[in-house]
Amino acid sequence: MTIDATVPRRDERATTKNGGQPAPPRRGWIIAAALLLAALVLVAVIFLPPLIPGALLLGLSAVFLSRRILFTWPALLFLLAVSIMFIPARRYALPINIGFALEPYRVMIFIAIICLAGAFLVNPRRRWRPVAFGWPLGIFVATLVVSFIANGTRLVEAGLATTSLSAFVQLGTLVSVWFTVRQLLTSERTTITFLTLLSWCAMIVAFFAVIERVTRVNVFWRLSEFLPLMMLRDGGEATRAGVNRAYGSAQHPIALAVLLCMFIPILIYLAKYALYPRNPMNRRIVYTVGTILVFGGIVAAISRTAVVVLGVMFLLGLIFVPRVALTSLVAAVPLLVLAGAVVPAQLDSMLLSFLNVDELVASQYTSAGMRGAGRLADLEPAMAEVAQNPFFGLGFGSRIVTGDDANSFILDNQVLGVLMEAGALGVAGFAVFMLAPVVMLLFFALRRAAERRHAMLAVAVAVAIAGYSASLFFFDAFGFFQSFLMHMMLLAVGGWVLTETPRRTASTRTVEATATVAPTTAGAS
Template sequence: MSTGTAPPVTPADDTGAPQAQVAPGDGTRPHWAAVAGIAILFAAIVIAGVILLPPIAMGAALLGIALIVLLRRILFTWPALLFLLAATIMFIPARRYALPIPLPFALEAYRFMIFVAIVALGLAFLFDRSRRWRPVAFGWPIGIFLATLLVSFIVNGMRLVNEGLATTALSGFFQLGVLLSVFFSVRQLLTSERMVMGFLMVLSWMAVIVAFFAVIERVARTNVFLMLANFLPLMVLREDGGDATRAGVNRAYGSAQHPIALAVMLCMFLPILIYLAKYAIWPRNVWNRRIAYGIGTFLVFGGIIAAISRTAVVVMGVMFLIALVLRPKVALLLLAFAVPGLLLAMFVVPAQVESMLLSFLDVDTLIASQYTSAGMAGAGRLADLEPAFVEVRQYPFFGQGFGSRVVVGDEANSFILDNQVLGILMEAGALGVIGYAVFMLAPVVMLIVYALRWAAEPRHALLAFALAVSIAGYSAALFFFDAFGFFQSFLVHMMLLAVAAWVYTEGSRRASAPKPAWTPEVVR
């Protein structure tokens, strides 16, 4: 007779049944042999490190291993890789620190993280069958630009070899490849809209932090980013902290290599912060979100003023003009909020505002300042034009060969231009400038077309427009600073371009819009 309950299962009843699979960590303990093997291996590594490595390098290695083991469940995720890559680029100044690893060259932190990202993605593509290559959208402008540089190198190959500059040129190609790889790596890591929004938020707040400490640097004359070696395992490459002044005051460097680079980098985040004030996933309350990102925008603007850069005024002017032409209501609304902030800045820091903004009203003095120190290092931009075009006329179409110009160090063979477009003209000729224009401007045009005609969702349209404005502003700055020499701002440009590639290929589209060759549903 049934009692309504099943009889208890005895070992005899379970004979022949498949054994239950117990997941690691669910009450099981590792075998003593495995523990002993790991202990012996770790001891061997420690002993070898003590014998072969400097104490500081060994200590850094052990600390790194310990942190990796403790945080392995957090670190070994794609969002963590994105965060570490962005944090390294935003917070560790380039050409100032290196990892304490005995190598023939100085391994800077940003290069190490780029290498880690490339290796991690390579392994994922090899062993994870569910991972597919995600479209980059802007690969063809990059390809055209690289092709023009390669043509310049081939045409000038024999001369570069005879002058002993072939290795220098190849190093220039390698460095450019490392920088461009950030675009492809970040694009492959952005697999969902939530990850994209989270990445944009984190990256923008990192910029806010940099701006905040730039203001502190301007007031206290202390750059916290030059103190990282005190609490991080980093080796200092340069001791000097930079000494740039304008309007009788020191200019803030922040985590950048130069005040101009800092100002340009921060300007790129202004459209992004304005977009996030409306569409960020945190804070959830609309008014809290507007207040939070309003404060962030105010701090970024303060960081720009602390850098005291006229180039930043040009960048913001270009951004405003694009918004005024294509989104006039948004531009006028921003102007209404910007005017009180500008008046406040003129009252608090009048010398900086006069140097940045009001100096444009004195055209004669402004032009004269760009003709100073002709023929010397640090000469004005207009003073560089005549000697630069003397060299351009010798190689007008294909230039001298990309990467052949050395402007610093004992092997310097040219002068600093503070003009990336002119530098490309000298190295790769008119062909290189055409390729560079395609590389910088094609994404802007594609994003604007998507934002105004193809996007089905307002949030995707505004994101594409904000990114187009940001990239256009950076493109305008290329006439006033060496983009390839200031790594942080260029890498930020690459990361924002990766986000732009996501919204262009995976963002919503109207039924009448042309469909991309790849759709998000293909990738599971």
């Protein structure tokens, strides 16, 4: 066997890469790292149960072997989405005692923020990607700050200033997901893949919600049995129409239903524009089945709020994409018939109860003055508190509805909650924050989008956000983190659509106008 003399040896290639200088010895670093690892393992075995260092070594080995996959921006998006979609908020924390609960979704949010901050500091070529909806958020936050300042003295005297500031921190943490995800959506492929990931997560959640409804076993409440998680509180129980309602990975059946409803327009969009399956017919079949599965999860939650959300989304779709909306309605009829045959009591509680207006209104007046009272029963005492300071409210975050320090009652109405805490000024800012993105996305779809697939994505996101906005009158959205964080991620997708997709130019509009006028002129002649 002969060796080609023109091929440099390994040590020669290393010397060439270092500008003719000998490559630094790597053997010493490897030996040092091995000795350090051995020392750490020895200390861990002596002072800790053997199972813990074994698990740590196994985890470190897995991280090292998959480092080329884990330490990437798509992997960060994946882990953030999975932690939000699959691990119930306020139920689990990492088993690390540092004085407060390290909930997995919070840990992933802070990791994402730190990684992005580091990337901006290290890489000067990395640019900030516009979020598109910053000014509606700015208006809303400004109204909350004004409310806090106007009530500053009262909050300090009542010992609620720290509670109010904590509410601002909590809101900032949740909103940071919007900005973080937006910075990671750098291309159309990444954006569609991210939406696909979220949609498949929703399908999985819906599937296990149906299983929970049938077997009364919630797999998401058993994550601590095979993941290193510490349970903060046990599972709850909610019933309607004589049966248990599914929680899934949400904090409440209403929150689960709202979350799944937001995915209906996204799944309809992906049925046509998803990257995989590549075959159009296979793609439609896959996402049609996914939509049916999500609809089953909504039925398992047995929530009338879901009916309102779906109704608002249908009406908006009927105005802007009537063909898609009507096709969806026709496809939903067999599902409703099937649901009526399989779970008639649940369907009657969800849908047919709207036909009996007197009974529906009466149900909202139950248990007046008690915890968990009907929404209309809470309206009179809530408005009595609003009357004390109707313009600035009582101070954002000053209401405590759980625990020994509770000073108010649960409203199941986020708009009313904002009215009580931030007054009419806060509600106006809240309306701008929730509705301005919908208007901007729909305007873009009708007048600005150069490609139909981008216009349809803008409509899908706008319809999902509008449905979530309608739900704000029926549950405390700021307290149910999963659905609120999904709203933030959809805002990130909407921001990508508005700022990074091609727009129609003046010449394009002129050509379209000419193409529209030409046939008319020809027909007239």
